[in-house]
Amino acid sequence: MRVFVEGLELHAYHGVSDAEQAVGHRYRIDLSLEVSSETATSTDEIVQTVDYGLAATLAYEVASKSQVRTVERLAGAIAQGLLDGFPEIAEAKVRVAKLAPPMAVVVQSAGVELVRRRSGVERPK
Incomplete structure (x- = not known):
């Protein structure tokens, strides 16, 4: 099962x-x-799953309180924070998009999608 949060903007x-x-x-x-x-x-019971409100808050806190150069590093920090903070999570997929990035061509967004899996946890069959 996947719990998702889409469109967190900051x-x-x-x-x-x-x-x-x-x-x-x-x-x-x-x-x-x-x-x-x-x-x-x-x-x-909410304690048997991941509270998506708390997961979104964690992502917001990591993104707003840190300062990194690349979206890759930011996505990695968010994914690691989720795995560290929520033992229920077997795998965290994090997508970070910079909206209207400063580039020579006009695009809506550019970014990265990263998947980090908890070590020792097998994929469901």
Whole structure:
């Protein structure tokens, strides 16, 4: 089972250049979190799954309180924070998009999608 959060937007101060870090940009973050469906679907208890509100808050905190040069590093920090903070998560897929990035061509967004799996946890069959 996957718990997801889509379209978390914020203004943050990441970027390769000093100017990007000073001015900041709008970012959009999407999360897809693999958890066991057996207990979550049978108990109806939030403690048996991942609270997507808390997962979104963690992603927001990591993105807004850190300053990195690349979206790859940011996505990695968010994914690791999710795995560290939620033992129920077997796999975290994090997508970070910089909206209207400063480029020679006009695009809606550019970014990265990263998947990080908890070590020792097998993929469901």
